[in-house]
Amino acid sequence: MSRWRLLSVVCVMLLAVVGWGVAFSEDVIKVGVMFSLTGTGAPTGKVQKDGALLAIKEVNEAGGIKIGDKVYKVEAVVRDDETKPDVAVRRVREFVEEGIRLMVLGTFAHVTTAVNEQILDGSAMVIASNSIEEKVFRKENKAPYFLTSQGAVDAIGRMTAEYVIKTFNPKYVIACLPDYAYGHGVAVGLKQVYEKHPDIKLEFIWTPVGTPDFTSYILKIIESKPDVVQMGQWGTDAIEILKQSYELGLSKHTKIFFNAIVASLAAGIPPEALDGVTLGMWLYHDLSILKDKDPATYENAERIRKAWMEEYNDVPDVMAAYAYMAMKELLRGIQLAQSTDPAKVYQALMENPEFMGFKGPAWWRPDGRPFYKYAYFIGIGKGADKRADKWDYAEIIEAFETEALCLPLEEMGYK
Amino acid sequence: MSLLTTSGLTKRFGGLVAVNSVDLRIEENETLGVIGPNGSGKTTLFNLLSGFFPPTAGRIFFQGRDVTHLSPEERVKMGMVRTFQLVSVFNSLKVWENLVPCVAWKSGMYHSLWRFMTTPAASTWADSIEALKLVGLEGQAEAVAGELSYGDRRLLEIALALSLRPKLLLLDEPFSGLSDVEIAKVLALLKSLKGKITIGIIEHKISMIVDFVDRLCVMNEGHIICEGNPSEVLANPLVNECYWGKQETLERAGVSGV
Amino acid sequence: MIYAIMYGLTVGAVLYLISVGFSLTFGTMRVINFAHTITYTLGAYLLIASIRSLGVPFFWGGAVGVAVAALAGYGIERFVIRRLYGESLDYTFIATYAVFLIGVDIVKWLWGVFPKPVSDPLGKTVDILGFVFPTYRLLVILLAIVVFFGLELFMRKTMVGKIIVAALDNREGVRCLGIGVEKYFSLAFVLGSALAALGGVLYAPITAVHPYMGSHILLLCFAVVLTGGLGNLRGTFLASFALGMLISITGRYWPAGSEIVAFIAMAAVLLARPIEA
């Protein structure tokens, strides 16, 4: 019967195909890098990857990592999580199986959350470079060697709410948030702050992810006439809702506060739609606002920005900057621990928690999050006429220092 | 009692009346020929009888039971089996595999889904070969049906129909597209069946079936205009007129010795 | 509420422009054309490219986009669809999906993964009975209606149109006529592609332009075409506006369900009227 010979032929072919994928080893330290290089997260994932690679390049150019008497170069093993949690989990398993137990990853919150679950057994150390729901960092949920260079999405809610209340002194606020993990995390943070101000009316409008048209939601906002609307869409949804808000003249009725914007998204929004919108951001590439106030931070940020310009002829996107910081910290951990063992590297970072990040002095908390001196930056969107170059989409008006960045450790279940 | 009767059977397609109030009757074990020019409604009539589509009006009785609204498969189960004008067999299957669904049913497997799903198809091999022997295709059992000649596929289709143990076999232009040699083969097969089962046969060319059928029905424009034994029918001037046109003659039809 | 209806109409208009080509292709050639969404995406990107590099105004850019996308549509028809003519549905399905994948990657390669900004070319609003509407949206709705009547006229008055209509009705019958129907079908295909590109061009200022923009609208397109009846041009017109309205109004009262109602409506229609084709 032909089936038999066929099967054996197939076996041989499979072996040939598979054999091609077998890896080899050298005098290098391999670290895993995984972002969403395809799928909906692709715009962010690409710059994140660039960020992580730049950090590795800097360390290698400075001589690599010295463990004992031996000097190791760092090599990134880059993978694509396709913006899918299951693919991410699969890739992490592959990393671990290939002996790569230190990684920097994370474009989308749910993807990173899934990875945290996967490494609960301590099989790997992960520094995520995106923000995740705060509950992941609670003691009972957090994987032993899991960190993030950015923070919790809940913090976005707390910080922006604090700023909005302080600055605009509103009586009626609508939070227009996307109906998925990211939006719900932000909502948790918002509620935590607004609960302390019972005189302010807070309402939520949830928008589905990837809806073709936001007009019905925007109209609802216009009709409700709030003092401030806090928007928190992400990805292309952010572009659409800002475009359509401009088109419908929302800003004539209501102050628009956009919770979190990054350069890769801002690039997709026509300048007129950003003009005059108050923008919250984790970070901005140009920190000249700190030039006099905090020269050390400014110079550090400038250094990174210049290195970035040289390497990629572009400004560092927020997400990219966090990936850069995550990788820098991971490599610092290896150097300190003199080992690539996840437990030791994690331990080393926790014992020497202070570092200088893109956005100022910071220290690692036991819940795996850094506390940055400057939690948040506030900018005003610039119209086409005010822009100096294509990256210049906002004017920074404040570097926001607040304790709201992280909940107290006791509340997170530590100590 | 007749095996099959229809009363006032009518089918309209939009404005067109394809079959118009037809009262047809087929007796047990007779061979009935339905003839008529193209577009006279023969195939539509067969489609109605076999349940291809529901009639606009009228009723169909089979063995005294009203089958007007039964589905094709239920009619097949009662013993009404048909073939198609364009040979319709499963070209991608092997010849013997074509017969598997038919003979699997015969062997009673049909009544137990589980048995049907788990018994190897090969177990029906002997029955399939048996059915193929009837039409003389047993030597090509392992060939792929699509590679047979058109005539052999026609034979295969008849084998399919016969393996369903029909009480009434409706043949829709079984000779169309066949070569003379193939026609002879099919005709011989049909002759061997004559008298054993009831056969309804549509044919465009009267000459093919005239010496073989017991009775002829002539259709024109959806009506049955004449019926009776072949010689009566062919002698009927009305038939001549509608069928051949006025200038045509019976000799033209190649009917000799009538 | 008036506004919700109004914006439902915009969504409907865009859905119509994209779906009609889809419906046309299916009705004539029995091809479920996944590649349709890539011409849609291409239309939007070419618009941007021509505004940026040629410096032409929006509407000329749009014309360039539609023209080039139509050309691409012809290419797809000539090299993929025509070779699969009369084949099983699945293969054309899969082949056009392949074209879609390749197209997305080419778009990413040419223009990058970052979303592109497109500004509203008019930027004015109109005041009707105290309700303020952006002019651009009115224009989109108007264009969809013009396209609808244009198509109706085209189908009724021209030879090509008549053949296409006949083909929609009974494909085999038309083929029996012995005319080179393939030629006319390919025209229908190009026409469909051009309309999809027009949809992309018109929607660009309202939505975000990114390489995967087509794959999202595609699902809604399926819903529209199936609700309206495959190959039924008027049904497609009605279905797009009905579903657009449904999406817009549901979005107002039950935001999470706004998109899914389209699919529920489609399932309901299919239940009531199964398609045997």
Added chain:
Amino acid sequence: MGNVVKERGLVLEKTFVAMGKQLTQAGVGQKVLELILIGVVFLILVPFLGAHRATDFAIFCIIVLSFDLLYGYMGRLSFGHLLYVGVGAYTVGLALRYLTTNPLLAIVLGVVAACLAGMAVGAITVRIAGAAFALANLAFNRVGWFLVMSPLKDITGGENGLSIRNLSFWYVNFRNPTFRFWFVLASLLLVFLLLRIFTSSSYGVLLRSIKEDEKRVRFLGYNTQLYKWVTFVLAATVAGFGGALTALNYGYVNPNTLDVHANAGIVFACLLGGSGRLYGALLGGIIYMLITNLLPVYFQRWEFFLGVALLLIVFRFRGGIWGGLEALYSGLAARAKSGSSKEGMSR
């Protein structure tokens, strides 16, 4: 007279030979051998890919096999097949969270749930033909996805998915990669055996008949709606089993398991290997996983590659890889045969 007897004898002999061939083809011994061989193929994969990848591959193969029954054998292309994978996966996830600590029981529940979902949806969609069938299923899949994402978010975890922490019970320990591998491999072999029996039965022939011409099958006395429904439910059930294994394999369920876009991957795998052939489905599953797992590592433009490969399949290699190999083999066999007969003549 003697001639006739001789002829009859010849026919009979031929009949018996062919019959024997048919019977051994479907015989128990051969099936066991086939299963062993498939097991060996996966075992060979382990050292190259790692047990976890081999496990992923095997699960994917189960899903592709279930799809092949529907598409390859019965010729009904569905774009909503992942719904059942998702139902199986979520049922396991929810059962282990709220109902039981026994993963085996959870698998049973998952399979039953997928079966029920298949019964309900199938009852509606099998009435629909052609492209509309594919799209109607897609609509149902989309509705399922929506249910998980939005109205049932509180129990399914929405976008974040659902982590399963009860993975070990008695000897059954899904935390252990080796156990996972063996369990999944055994499941694959079970599914394969089952489908092998189904497809080589009269029912299997009926399915292929329906694929070619459903109307004709009705005129053979078969209620095709019933058989289409049965097949649909069967495919859904097996897919649900695959989904249940996915959930246990990752210890995690997320809405991606029923993402309609991922359906294309299954269709592709099915075609790549060769649709309508169980071995084709297995081969397609493995090769698709190899492509999607390894290609992105070396090659950024994997979407492009996938597109080109699909076009090639559609235009050049309809039978997929397995079909191609079969053709190659029969070609070689024919050549060898004609060669040997020539030799015989020259001698």
